[in-house]
Amino acid sequence: MKWGVVRFPGSLDDNDALYALAEVMEQEAALLWHKDTSLAGAECVLLPGGFSYGDYLRTGAIARFSPIMKSVEKFAADGGLVIGTCNGFQILCEAHLLPGALTRNRSLAFICERVHVRVENERTPFTRAMRRGDVLKLPIKHGEGLYVAPETELLQMEERGQIILRYCDADGAESEAANPNGSMRAIAGVANERFNVFGLMPHPEHAVEAMLGGTDGRKIFESIAGRA
Amino acid sequence: MQVKVFITPRKGILDPQGRVVEQSLRTLGFKDVTDVKVGKYIVLNVAAPSVAAAREETKRMCERLLANPNIEDFSFEVEGE
Numbered sequence: 001m002k003w004g005v006v007r008f009p010g011s012l013d014d015n016d017a018l019y020a021l022a023e024v025m026e027q028e029a030a031l032l033w034h035k036d037t038s039l040a041g042a043e044c045v046l047l048p049g050g051f052s053y054g055d056y057l058r059t060g061a062i063a064r065f066s067p068i069m070k071s072v073e074k075f076a077a078d079g080g081l082v083i084g085t086c087n088g089f090q091i092l093c094e095a096h097l098l099p100g101a102l103t104r105n106r107s108l109a110f111i112c113e114r115v116h117v118r119v120e121n122e123r124t125p126f127t128r129a130m131r132r133g134d135v136l137k138l139p140i141k142h143g144e145g146l147y148v149a150p151e152t153e154l155l156q157m158e159e160r161g162q163i164i165l166r167y168c169d170a171d172g173a174e175s176e177a178a179n180p181n182g183s184m185r186a187i188a189g190v191a192n193e194r195f196n197v198f199g200l201m202p203h204p205e206h207a208v209e210a211m212l213g214g215t216d217g218r219k220i221f222e223s224i225a226g227r228a
Numbered sequence: 229m230q231v232k233v234f235i236t237p238r239k240g241i242l243d244p245q246g247r248v249v250e251q252s253l254r255t256l257g258f259k260d261v262t263d264v265k266v267g268k269y270i271v272l273n274v275a276a277p278s279v280a281a282a283r284e285e286t287k288r289m290c291e292r293l294l295a296n297p298n299i300e301d302f303s304f305e306v307e308g309e
Contacts (some may be wrong), residue, residue, distance in 0.1 A: 058296055099297040108244050148299055
């Protein structure tokens with residue numbers, strides 16, 4: 001499968017994402033520059049983590065107006081697969097490709113740790129290699145990951161199955177303690193109504209090698225690549 | 229025309245900064261303080277033929293970029309109003 005990884009000024013995880021996709025997952029992966037408008041034939045576009053444009057004003061607020069995002073929006077509107085991790089998730093929310101927004105962690109602290117998330121909907125291109133209820137161990141590293149959306153929107157998202165990942169403990173149980181940033185309804189990842197755009201705060205690209213703490217991130221890339 | 233834009237966390241949205249500042253103020257002995265919100269204050273100049281035109285332009289800027297309606301409310305003052 002052909003992947004495009006977008007590099008914004010301030011992206012941090014672009015190289016790790018490229019490494020995970022090309023070296024570990026053996027995919028065809030290319031870097032896309034934020035000022036370009038071509039997606040270079042990518043079948044899946046990945047918006048990586050980092051601090052695009054310094055996260056000035058709000059996280060992702062400036063990046064969403066970069067030239068490449070016009071192409072990403074059109075690609076998504078045509079049904080193309082888009083995944084955003086961390087800052088990429090924030091950009092997708094700012095671009096209205098995903099509902100809701102990500103705000104300052106409840107604790108106000110930057111969190112860098114491994115957490116558990118539970119798969120809530122396995123019938124998506126991003127989770128199809130998993131089963132509902134599966135627990136993934138993935139790293140998070142963010143200061144603004146508290147997911148917020150209006151209550152009416154959350155209800156609709158629940159009904160449609162748009163909540164894809166929830167923070168939980170190692171056994172898959174939800175609790176205050178297992179919700180690292182205070183996200184509403186313990187939301188760690190969501191999809192759009194058409195299920196071709198997916199955003200998550202955890203970093204699957206940092207969990208692809210056992211030597212570096214786990215391989216659960218592979219399951220997300222395997223799900224996506226299996227579709228092509 | 230100078231415009232002052234005020235952006236605050238939307239009502240009902242958790243504002244951890246406001247909460248912590250409020251706790252801190254109480255610790256300092258300001259017992260009567262409530263409803264602290266921490267937001268943004270943006271000053272800009274806009275060349276517009278009238279106050280009404282400047283207001284319209286500022287409203288569009290807020291909706292498009294300066295505020296995120298999902299989580300923030302905005303208000304603004306135009307010089308000469």
